[in-house]
Amino acid sequence: MSKHDSRDHFEYLLPISWKSQVTAWLAEDTPSYDYGGFVVGEAEREAFLLGKGSQVAVLAGEPFFTEVFSQLGCQVEWHMQEGDTFEPVKHVATVRGKVRHILLGERVALNLLARCSGIATKSKQIKDLARSYGYKGIIAGTRKTTPGFRLVEKYGMLVGGIDPHRHDLSSMIMLKDNHIWSSGSITRAIQQARKVGGFSLLLEVEVGSEEEADEAIDAGADIIMLDNMEGDQLVQVTRRLREKWNGKRKFQFESSGNITDANLQERAINEIDILSTSVVHQSVQHIDFSLKIQKPKDQ
Template sequence: MASSHLEHYEYLLPPSWKTQVTAWLQEDAPSFDYGGFVVGEDQREAFLLGKGFQTAVLAGKPFFTEVFEQLGCTVEWHLEEGENFDPVKHVATVRGKARQILLGERVALNILARCSGIATKSKRVKDLARQAGYKNIIAGTRKTTPGFRLVEKYGMLVGGIDGHRHDLSSMIMLKDNHIWSSGSITNAIKQARKVGGFSLLLEVEVQSEAEADEAIDAGADIIMLDNIEGNELVGVVRRLREKWAGKRKFLFESSGNITEKNLHERAINEIDILSTSVVHQSVQHIDFSLKIQKPKNL
C-alpha cells in the first residue's frame, strides 16, 4: 500500500539542503563544545515534546532528522509531517551519544519551531478563507529570512498553502520600481518577454484599474492588485473581467494588508490568488523541548 503523501514533502528538497544543515551546525559550534565535554559519550535517549498552548501542525521533520543524523544519532518519529497535535505531545525520540544529542538540540529545535509555526499559521489562514467561502489559492510571499527561505517555504507547503515564487528566477514579477525604471508597464513587459521565454509566467504589480488595464493589454499573465481593497477591489475585478472576456487569459492576485481579521473581506472568488506575508512574518513559533531521559539504572 502506498504511504500517505504527508510523508513525502522531503522529496521536494534540492540536493543542496543538507549542506545548509551542516552550515547551521558549524555556526552553533564554531570551536570548542564545553557542555559536550561535561556530559561525555554515554548512550542516551531524549524525548521531543510538543508544548505551548495551542493545537499545532508538525512541520520540518527532514531538517530535524538531518541535524541528528549528521551527529551520528537516530530519530524515531511518532507523528507524520503535516499532522496536528495538541500539547504536551511526545512527538519523537532521539537516540545517540549524550554530547551529540546536546550538540544538535538547539539547532534542531529552532528549525522545527519556526517551520511548524509557519505551517500552523498557514493552515489557520487557509481554513479561515475556506470558512469565508473562498475557493481559490492562498499563497505566501518572498518576504522570507535570508538563508532560511527553504525551511519557511517548506512550512507553507506543509501547512497547505501555495509557496508563491521561491526566488527571482521562479517567475517574472514586475513591481513598481521595475515599471518606473522602464518608463511604463508596457515597456517593462516587452523587455521581460524578450528574455523570459515561453516557460515563465509574468506577473505585474499595479496600483489602479488603469494600470491593470495596461498590464492586461500588454500580455501579463497575472495582475497583482496591490493594496486595493473593499468595494473598489470588487469593482475593478468585475469591470476588467467583463472588458477582456474572450480576449485575454489572466489571473487576478490581491496582496497587501491581509490579516486574519480582514481576510473575509478580501476572500472573494473573483480573485484567483490571495498572497500574504502574515503566514510567515512575525509568526509565533511552536514550543518544543528535547528532554534526555534518566537511565533506569541510575
C-alpha cells in the same frame, strides 16, 4: 493504502544542497570548543521530543530535524507524521545516540522545527479561515522571508497547505512599481521581460489602479497583482476587467498588501484567484518544543 504512503512527501522537493545548509548551521552553533559536551561525555541515551506551548499545532520540518541528528550519528524515531496536528504536551519523536551528540544538535534542531512548525500552523489557520468564508482560490505566502532560511520557511508553507509563491527572482517574472518606473511604462516593461523570459515563465505585474491593470492585461501579463486594493473597489474593478477581456485574454488576479486575519473576509472574494500574504511567515509565533534526555531505567 497506509496514511504514511498517501501523504505528501515534501522532503522529495529539497535540492541537493540542503544538507550542506544543515552542516553550516551546526558549524555556526559550535565554532570552537563544546564545553557542555565535555561534561556529559558519550554515554548512549535517548531523548524525548515534546511538543509544548498552548495551541494546537502542525508538525513541520521533520527532514531538517532528522538531518541535524543524522550528521551527529544519532537516530530519530518519529511518532507522528509531518503535517499532522497535535495538542500539547505531545511526545512527537525520540532521539537516540551519544548524549554529547544529542546535545550538540539540540538547539539547532529545535529552532528549525519551531520556526517551520509555526509557519505551517499559521498557514493552515489562514487557509482554513479563508475556506470558512467560502473562498475557493489560492492562498499564498510571499518572498519576504529570512535570508539564508528561505528553504525552511517555504517548506513550512507547503506543509501548512498553502502555495509558497515564487522562491526567488528566477522563479517567475514579477514586475513591480520600481521596475515599471525605471523602464518607462507597464507595456515597455512587459515587452522587455518577454524578450528574455521566454514562454516558460509566467509574468506578473503589480498595479495600483484599474487603468494600470487594463494596460497590463492588454500587454499580455499572466497575473495582475492588485496591490492594496480593498472592498467594493476590488470587487468592481475585477468584475469590469473580466467582462471587458472575456474571451480575449487569459489572466489571473492576485490581491496582496496588508492581508491579515482581521480583514481576510473582505479580501477573500472569489473574483480574486490568488491571495498572497506575509502574515503566515513574518512575526509568526513559533511552536514550543523541548528535548528531554531520559535517565537510564537502572538509575
